Amino acid sequence: MDYKDYYKALGVDKNATPEQIKKAYRKLARQHHPDVNPNDKGAEQKFKEINEANEVLSDPEKRKKYDQFGADWQRYQQQPGGGAGRGGQPGGGFDWSQYTQGGGGGGNPFGEGEDFSDFFGSLFGNMGGGGRRPGGTRPGAGPDYQAELEMSLEEAYHGGPRTITVNGKNLRLTIAPGVADGQTIRLRDQGGPGRNGGPNGALLITFRIRPDARYARTGDDLTQDVPVSIYKALLGGEQTVETLSGSVKIKLKPETANGTRLRLRGKGFPVYKKEGQFGDLYLRLNLTLPQHLTDQEKELIQQLAALRPTEA
Structure with missing residues (x-):
C-alpha cells in the first residue's frame, strides 16, 4: 500500500493556508466531478482522491496528525500489527500514543468519512482499535459550479430575464439592473448534487460586460x-x-x-x-x-x- 501525498493530490504546498486548500479543492472538484465527466473512471477516481485529501487537510486536527504521521509511514509498516483492521497497538517499542486521541487506544483521530482509500481506512480509521472503517453514510454538500454570462453595457443597465445553460441544463434567472463587469452572484442549490442526501452545491455566475464605444x-x-x-x-x-x-x-x-x-x-x-x-x-x-x-x-x-x- 503506497503512502498518499494529500498535498500533492490537491496541488498545494505543505505550508498552504486553509483558504488556499479550500480554493484548490473547489477547483479540482469542479474539474473532476462525475457529473461533469460522465462514464470517466479516471475522473471518478481523481474525484475520490481529492475528496479524501480535502477531508484531512481542511480539518486542523486531522491535518496536524497527518503531518506527524507521514514521516513515520515506513516505520509503521514494519511494526507487528501495523496493517489494516488489526485493532491492536503496534508493537516493537514504537510509541503511537502521540497519534491517538488522549494518548492511548481511544478512538479514531481522523473521524469518519466516505469513499476513502484503504490507506486512509487502515492507517487512520482503525488506529487504536476504537474506530471503524469509513463508510459511505455521511451526507456531504455537492460541488459548486461556475459559469460566465456575457452582456452588453445596455443589457447590464436594464437587467431583466436571461437564460443560461450549465451542464446541459437551461436555467432562467432575473438579473438586477446595475451588475458590474467581473461581479459574481451565487445561486444556491444550482450546483452539483449532494452526496447521501446532502445539499446541492451552488452556481457561481460571473458577469462579463462588453465594452461600449459610447x-x-x-x-x-x-x-x-x-x-x-x-x-x-x-x-x-x-x-x-x-x-x-x-x-x-x-x-x-x-x-x-x-x-x-x-x-x-x-x-x-x-x-x-x-x-x-x-x-x-x-x-x-x-x-x-x-x-x-x-x-x-x-x-x-x-x-x-x-x-x-x-x-x-
Missing part, C-alpha cells in the same frame, strides 16, 4: 464624449444628448470651450439592488470643425479673423 463606466458613473459644432459652442444653444435612459436636451453657454465637462445627476448607471438610485453621467464636449468649406464660407472666416488679428 460610454466609459467608473463604478456607477458614466462618461460620454459629445461632439458639438464650433458655431453652437461660440453662440450657445441647445444640444440633444442620447443617454441609456433616453434623449435629454442640455443648454450650452456662449463661448463654451473645447473639453468642457458637464455633469448630469442621476443619468449614470443604476446602483445594484438599490432601486431608484443612479450614478451620474459626465459629458465631455468635443468641438468639431466644419469640413469642405465653400469659397463664401472661407471669405466669411477670413473677415472674422481680420476682426481679431492677434488671434488669427
Whole structure:
C-alpha cells in the first residue's frame, strides 16, 4: 500500500493556508466531478482522491496528525500489527500514543468519512482499535459550479430575464439592473448534487460586460464624449444628448470651450439592488470643425479673423 501525498493530490504546498486548500479543492472538484465527466473512471477516481485529501487537510486536527504521521509511514509498516483492521497497538517499542486521541487506544483521530482509500481506512480509521472503517453514510454538500454570462453595457443597465445553460441544463434567472463587469452572484442549490442526501452545491455566475464605444463606466458613473459644432459652442444653444435612459436636451453657454465637462445627476448607471438610485453621467464636449468649406464660407472666416488679428 503506497503512502498518499494529500498535498500533492490537491496541488498545494505543505505550508498552504486553509483558504488556499479550500480554493484548490473547489477547483479540482469542479474539474473532476462525475457529473461533469460522465462514464470517466479516471475522473471518478481523481474525484475520490481529492475528496479524501480535502477531508484531512481542511480539518486542523486531522491535518496536524497527518503531518506527524507521514514521516513515520515506513516505520509503521514494519511494526507487528501495523496493517489494516488489526485493532491492536503496534508493537516493537514504537510509541503511537502521540497519534491517538488522549494518548492511548481511544478512538479514531481522523473521524469518519466516505469513499476513502484503504490507506486512509487502515492507517487512520482503525488506529487504536476504537474506530471503524469509513463508510459511505455521511451526507456531504455537492460541488459548486461556475459559469460566465456575457452582456452588453445596455443589457447590464436594464437587467431583466436571461437564460443560461450549465451542464446541459437551461436555467432562467432575473438579473438586477446595475451588475458590474467581473461581479459574481451565487445561486444556491444550482450546483452539483449532494452526496447521501446532502445539499446541492451552488452556481457561481460571473458577469462579463462588453465594452461600449459610447460610454466609459467608473463604478456607477458614466462618461460620454459629445461632439458639438464650433458655431453652437461660440453662440450657445441647445444640444440633444442620447443617454441609456433616453434623449435629454442640455443648454450650452456662449463661448463654451473645447473639453468642457458637464455633469448630469442621476443619468449614470443604476446602483445594484438599490432601486431608484443612479450614478451620474459626465459629458465631455468635443468641438468639431466644419469640413469642405465653400469659397463664401472661407471669405466669411477670413473677415472674422481680420476682426481679431492677434488671434488669427
